[in-house]
Amino acid sequence: MHRFIVFCVFILLTQCAVLDARAQDVTTLRLEANRALDRGDYTLAERRADEMLKASDDAVVKRAVGDIYLRAGKPKKALEQFEAYLKTAPGQLPFLWQRGIAQYFVGDFKGGVKQFEVHRTVNPNDVENAAWHFLCLAKADSFEKAGQMVLPAPGDRRLPMTEVQQMLSSGDTQSVIDKIEAQTEPANKREAEFYGYFYLGLYADAKGNRETALDWMQKSAKEAPRGYMGDVARVYAKFLAEQQKVNK
Numbered sequence: 001m002h003r004f005i006v007f008c009v010f011i012l013l014t015q016c017a018v019l020d021a022r023a024q025d026v027t028t029l030r031l032e033a034n035r036a037l038d039r040g041d042y043t044l045a046e047r048r049a050d051e052m053l054k055a056s057d058d059a060v061v062k063r064a065v066g067d068i069y070l071r072a073g074k075p076k077k078a079l080e081q082f083e084a085y086l087k088t089a090p091g092q093l094p095f096l097w098q099r100g101i102a103q104y105f106v107g108d109f110k111g112g113v114k115q116f117e118v119h120r121t122v123n124p125n126d127v128e129n130a131a132w133h134f135l136c137l138a139k140a141d142s143f144e145k146a147g148q149m150v151l152p153a154p155g156d157r158r159l160p161m162t163e164v165q166q167m168l169s170s171g172d173t174q175s176v177i178d179k180i181e182a183q184t185e186p187a188n189k190r191e192a193e194f195y196g197y198f199y200l201g202l203y204a205d206a207k208g209n210r211e212t213a214l215d216w217m218q219k220s221a222k223e224a225p226r227g228y229m230g231d232v233a234r235v236y237a238k239f240l241a242e243q244q245k246v247n248k
Contacts (some may be wrong), residue, residue, distance in 0.1 A: 023243075029051050033068045037071050037226075042073055045072045059085050060086045063085040066098065067098060072085060072231075074236075082101075084215070093118060095122055097129060098120075104132065112132065113140055120192045124153065126156060127153045127158075130150060130197075153165055160179035160186055164196070167199070167203060176199070190223055197216045197219040197220035198236075201219075205217075208241075210244055211244070214244060217237040220236045221236075
């Protein structure tokens, strides 16, 4: 019996050591993936995300991998991981706005509409959520209906989000441009240019003006910071450019 107990303890310690090693591997891989994203090395970031999935089957890892895939320009792979994550944690659906962006890029516009509607229940003051909902609804139904069903998003203080919110209902793009041009402080100017150009591009895309959309989105991508939405801007600009090639 003593030998059996010793054997069981040995097996347990071995399993714990293996799990700890895998956790360390995933942490290292995730760190390397994020550093690759910061450098703009999306190929390496995707490779490290692939390796994370091989190292762990944990649901939280799947969500993290989904984020990396999306930022690296692989929305289909991202959506697969978000869906896998939700099978284990369905209660997290309202928080997973990233899923809605991936749904847009893969053409699941109705799914995107629902995702951004449910995200508003936990994040009611985000103009970006309202804008992505507008875009998906315009693609799923019509631009006119999107303008009639703009989600409220009061209190978003980022520049120029108040004007972007108004644009979705009124079509007044000039007020967004004026707000950008009115900024004189460098940090405010860059923030206003990034978000302003981004959502001018998204609005033009929703309206079906792809050339205008690409022009704005490329300007946004040029001003984009290193980070989640900065990478989304770069992915979006590439997406619009590829669409334009296909439609020529």
